[in-house]
Amino acid sequence: MDAALQVLDLLGIAVFAASGALVASRKQLDAVGFVLIGMVTGFGGGTVRDLLLGRTPVFWLRQPELPLIAAAAALLVFFFAHRVESRFKALLWADAVGLALFAVLGAEIALIAGAEAWAAVLLGTVTATAGGILRDVICNELPLILRKEIYITAAAAAALGYVALRLAPLPRDVALLAGIALGFGIRGAAIWRGWSLPAFKPRPARDYPDAR
Amino acid sequence: MDAALQVLDLLGIAVFAASGALVASRKQLDAVGFVLIGMVTGFGGGTVRDLLLGRTPVFWLRQPELPLIAAAAALLVFFFAHRVESRFKALLWADAVGLALFAVLGAEIALIAGAEAWAAVLLGTVTATAGGILRDVICNELPLILRKEIYITAAAAAALGYVALRLAPLPRDVALLAGIALGFGIRGAAIWRGWSLPAFKPRPARDYPDAR
């Protein structure tokens, strides 16, 4: 991985680790809990991508600076999040940055590993969403993925946009930035303006028992 | 994989993807959400099997028709499920078909990959149940696996029956059909007639704090 990818990767890990720590703050965990949840969130998407592709040992076992970055981001949240006006808003925005970064990076790493274009789009989407799903499931929170605003769509659009631009005669870094801007723009607008796509309209509620 | 296995595999992916989309319908997700949850459900069991065996890249990254089938099944549910009388019953029956198919297929693929008979029974059971567990956990639903009716048992019986018949001097396709019929018969009867096995009988409730 060259310098540009490495920087984006570190940034994605840091913001996703911070998002994990923000959920840990809601659960009132101790500092070690912040670090573990931060690592699970920061490494989860890339870990699933590496496992699906068979790239083992997975990436964060080969670079000691990655756990340090994730731990530092989680501890910053542990010590300073009480000063944040709304930790939930901070969570949404940190997650949005990570979503856009990892969708594009996941797609690029899949392409480097030899995946076809369609598979790279899927793997980018998985890389972007798996860390947040793991965070929410382990912490027993309602997954962001289930919120009404556009979420998976933003990840899929970023990965698809990036892979499409890679097929064009453009410098790679232009495609990287465009894909990230597309994903963050869609997800950011969804948070800010409440954007959503047409959702499934059920019949009246008796149609489906209240399983929970 | 020969034609018979391929057909059963496509069918299993389609019905499990539809079951995932039916849970997505309860969560009122948008079309992209239906597709992602459909893929997770349709590919989840086989993905866990492949990872445990070390067969990477996992199967659905090597066959572009599989994501197409899963997406098509999920979108059919998105557009037409509002016409279904009871989406919850449809979910139960789609899940039952997938459970029986994947228990037998998962066991066969494990045998092909060189697993011993006992390991193939376990892997068949895991293949049949992991996709539905992922679907329910990601969607924050009470897992079908925890319902009172026979569920895991049907998957284990299908895998065990299939592997046992494979040791007999029978054509493989007879064993395939018999295993699937066994699994679907048990699970179907459990849904239809409320069959269950003797469950653990706890003492009065104060014995276990209400952790949730």
Add this chain to the structure above:
Amino acid sequence: MDAALQVLDLLGIAVFAASGALVASRKQLDAVGFVLIGMVTGFGGGTVRDLLLGRTPVFWLRQPELPLIAAAAALLVFFFAHRVESRFKALLWADAVGLALFAVLGAEIALIAGAEAWAAVLLGTVTATAGGILRDVICNELPLILRKEIYITAAAAAALGYVALRLAPLPRDVALLAGIALGFGIRGAAIWRGWSLPAFKPRPARDYPDAR
């Protein structure tokens, strides 16, 4: 793996399988459900470790005695847990034994597989906690990892202590026992005395919406 590691591994699998069965007892599953949840809990941590390292087929597919041990422990709970005074206390203590054993064993197996010291500490912690997380998430229980008492910290301390002692000129088995004693001592004291570390102190509740 030599005899000492093998014995500790079997013991860890048995107690974690029992802890899984104790959660299955709360869900009033049938005997097959006890066995599956027992296996998921007993094998979960080591499976995640093996997958992250790329050691496939994973360990329990190569040793038929392991599923037998896990199934036997789960069935013992199925038949005799109604005699236990408090199944929840039994769960906490079985989980504590498994946590200490698997933190040290996971770290040692990572070292054997060639991981660096820092990676072995992380993998030990993951081995110790992943089985319990899977158990609680699949069974829809509040994860033990989120309880106020020290939990992850005990696993991390056991793994860290073990790896640190391995760098000293000590017999390995001394380091094994010391690491296990450290982890079990910390977690045991946390259960018994309610020990906890300073947790994150949120502002008043309006700071974070009640997402569930």
